[in-house]
C-alpha cells in the first residue's frame with residue numbers, strides 16, 4: 001500500500017507530457033553506479049495486517065493497573081476532548097502556519113497557548129514550544145550565554161539527571177562551561193563570571209525549593225546572572241507559587257495533557273521576562289492587523305531571531321517544534337480551568353503527602369526529603385527488591401529505583417503519587433510496603 | 439469586534455466540567471504540607487469553560503486551517519504527503535501510548551525502535567541509527583556534534599563546516615551551535631556545488647565536514663555527488679547529509695553509498711507521520727560504522743542475548759533530550775514503512791518525481807525556472823512575474839483559489855524563490871488544478887497586477903501586516 005493514486009494510464013500520459021518514456025528516465029542525474037536494485041525490506045502490508053502486527057508489538061509492553069512511577073513522566077487524567085481536538089485533521093495534517101491567511105486556526109491556538117502558559121506561570125512571554133523540558137533547559141542555558149556573554153553555567157543538584165546531561169551536551173557544543181553544585185554552595189560560587197543558575201523545583205527528588213530566596217541571592221551577588229527554573233510537572237502550579245512571582249528570568253517545563261507514550265512526544269515550555277523577548281529561541285506568534293483592512297489576525301513574528309534569516313548567528317536552530325502537543329496542552333489547561341487545575345494540584349499534594357506520612361510510620365522506611373514536596377518524594381527502603389517485585393506481582397508499576405540514575409543509592413526509591421492513584425491503590429501499595437519490610 | 443473571540447473570553451462563573459477523580463482520602467491541613475509563603479495566593483487567570491464550548495471553539499478554529507486533507511499542499515522542502523489514518527490508530531494503541539519511559543517491561547517499544555532503526559539503515563545505506571532527535575534541526579545538531587566528537591577524540595583541530603549558499607538556515611545555525619564557523623560556497627549555474635571551490639576550501643586543512651542536501655534545495659540531484667564526497671574524504675573531512683529531501687530517492691539510491699558518513703531524516707516529511715501543524719516530528723540520525731560510538735544515548739543494540747538498552751559508554755556525545763525521543767512519531771513512521779514495503783517505497787519516490795516534473799513542464803512556458811532540467815521531487819521557480827508581481831503575490835493568489843502556496847523565499851539564492859513540491863499522493867486532477875491556477879495568475883499579473891498585490895480576498899482574513907507585528911509585538915492576551 002503506497003497511497004499513490006495514479007493508474008498506469010495516467011502515469012503514461014504524464015510521462016508523455018514531460019517528454020520521457022518511463023519513470024526510470026526521470027533519474028538521469030543519478031550516476032548508474034549509485035542506483036540500487038531493490039531494498040531488502042518485506043512487501044507492503046494491508047491495513048488490517050498492519051493493525052495486527054502493531055497491536056501484537058504493543059502488547060509486548062506491559063500496561064499496569066496503576067503506577068507509582070514519575071521521574072519526569074507523569075500519569076494524569078486527560079479529558080477526552082483533548083484527543084478529539086488534536087485529531088481534527090486540519091490541525092494535524094497542516095505544516096507550520098507560514099501562510100497566515102489560511103492558518104488562522106493554528107495561529108490563534110498558538111497565541112492562546114502562549115497566553116495560557118504565561119497566565120499559569122505569570123511569566124511575561126511564552127514561545128510556541130520547544131521539543132521537551134531537557135532541551136528547553138539547554139537552550140535556556142545558551143540564552144543566558146547570549147544575554148550575558150559569560151561562558152559559565154551553574155546547575156544546582158536536584159535537576160533531573162537527563163536534563164543535566166542534555167544541558168552538558170548543548171553547552172559542550174558552544175564551549176560553555178558547566179558546573180553542578182549543591183544549593184548551599186551557591187553563595188561561594190556566584191561571581192560575575194556566571195551567565196546563569198539553573199535550578200529545578202520541585203526538583204528530581206521532589207523537594208520544593210524557595211526560589212524567591214535563590215533569586216535574592218543571585219541579585220545581591222551578581223549584576224547580570226540569569227535565574228532559570230525548570231519543572232517536570234507543571235500541574236503543581238495549581239497551588240504552588242508561580243515562577244513569575246519569584247523573579248525567575250527564564251522558566252522551562254515539560255508540557256501537560258499528554259500520555260507518557262514512552263517519553264514522547266510531549267513538549268518543552270519556555271517562558272521569559274519581557275526584556276529577553278528578542279533573545280529567546282523558537283517560534284512566536286503575534287497579533288497584527290490586515291494591511292488593507294481593519295480585521296485583526298495572527299502571524300509568525302520576530303523571525304529575525306531565527307535560523308532561516310539569521311543563519312549561523314541565530315540563537316538556536318530550532319525549526320519544527322511540538323505544535324500539536326501544544327494544542328493538547330492548551331486544551332488540557334482550559335478544560336480543567338482555574339478550578340480544575342487547583343483541584344488536581346491539591347489532590348496530588350494531598351495524596352502524595354498522605355503516602356509520605358504513612359510510609360514514614362512503617363518501620364524500616366525513612367523519608368529523606370526535609371523540604372516540602374508535591375507529588376514525588378524519596379524513601380530509603382528496608383528491602384527494595386522485594387518491594388519492587390511485590391508491586392509488579394500486584395500489577396502496580398513500581399516507583400523508580402534511584403540507582404537507575406545514581407548507582408550508589410542502592411536502597412532508595414523515588415515515589416510518585418497523583419490523582420490517578422485511588423484510595424485502594426494507595427492502601428494496597430502501603431500494604432505491600434509493609435510486607436516487603438518483613 | 440474586529441478580532442475573533444479568544445477562549446479566555448468564553449468563561450462561565452461556575453465550573454461545570456468534572457474530569458478529575460473523586461478525592462477519596464482524608465485531607466491534611468494544607469499549610470502543613472506547603473508553607474503559606476510558597477503557596478500560590480492569586481487565582482490562576484484562566485477561565486472555567488464548559489466542555490461543549492471548548493470543543494466548538496477549537497473545531498471552529500481547525501476549520502479555519504488548511505491541512506493536507508483540505509487539498510494539495512505543495513510546500514517545497516516539506517514533503518506534505520497524505521497522512522494515512524492507520525498511523526494515528528497505531529500510535530494510540532494503549533501498549534504504546536500509556537507506557538512509561540522508565541518501566542522495565544518495554545520489549546515491544548524497544549523492538550520497534552530497533553526495527554525502525556534497521557529499516558532506516560537499509561533505506562539509507564547506513565550502519566546504525568539513533569531515533570532520539572525530536573526534529574530535523576535536532577538531528578542536525580546531533581550529527582554535527584558527532585563530527586565535533588570524532589575530531590576531539592582523535593585530537594585533530596578542525597573548526598569549520600562547509601555549507602552551500604542554497605542550504606537551509608538550520609545548517610549554518612547548527613554548525614554554530616556545535617562551535618564551528620562556516621565556509622559558504624556559492625552554487626554554480628546548475629544549482630550544484632562547484633568542485634574546484636570545494637577542493638579549495640578543503641585544502642585549508644581546518645574543515646571538519648560538509649553539510650549537503652541532495653537532491654538539493656533547488657530540487658536537482660547533484661551529479662557530482664561521488665566526487666564531492668571523495669574530495670571531502672581526501673582531506674580528512676566527514677560528509678553530512680541533510681535528509682529533508684530523501685523522498686524522491688528512497689528505494690532508488692542510498693546516501694550511504696554516495697559517500698555520506700552521517701545523515702538525518704525528517705520522519706514528519708518523508709515518512710508521513712504527519713507534521714501536526716508544526717510538530718512533533720522526529721529527526722533520526724544515521725551513521726557509518728566508525729561513528730557508532732559517538733551516537734547520543736540511550737541506544738538500543740543487539741547482542742548475544744537479544745536487544746539491550748545502553749547508556750553512555752564513554753565516547754557518546756551524551757544526551758540530547760530526555761528518554762527515547764518522540765516515540766509516538768516513531769510508531770507512525772514504522773507503520774508507514776511496513777505499509778509501503780520495498781516496492782511501495784520506490785513507487786512513492788518515483789511518483790513524487792513524476793508529479794513535480796509534470797507541473798514544471800506544464801508551467802515552464804510562462805514561469806522562469808532557473809534550473810530547468812529533469813528535477814527530483816520539487817523544483818524552483820523564480821516568481822518574478824510581469825508588472826512587479828512577486829512570489830508572495832502569487833502565493834496569496836493561490837490561497838484565493840483554495841490552494842496552499844508553495845514555499846516562498848527559500849532557498850535564498852533566488853530572489854523570488856518559489857519551491858514547488860506536490861508529493862506523490864496527489865492525483866492528476868489536483869495537479870492540473872494547480873497548473874491551471876498558476877497560469878491564470880500569470881495572466882492576471884499581465885492584466886491586473888494591482889489586484890494581485892493586495893490579495894488574498896477570499897480567505898478568512900486579508901493579507902496581514904508582518905512589519906507591524908514585529909514592530910509592536912503583542913504575543914499574549
Ligand SMILES: Cc1ncc(COP(=O)(O)O)c(C=O)c1O
Pocket residue numbers: 318319320515516573574575576606608651655680682683704719721
Ligand atoms: C532542508 C531542510 N533541512 C532542515 C530542516 C529542519 O527540519 P525540522 O523542521 O524538522 O527541524 C528543514 C525543514 O524545513 C529543511 O527543509
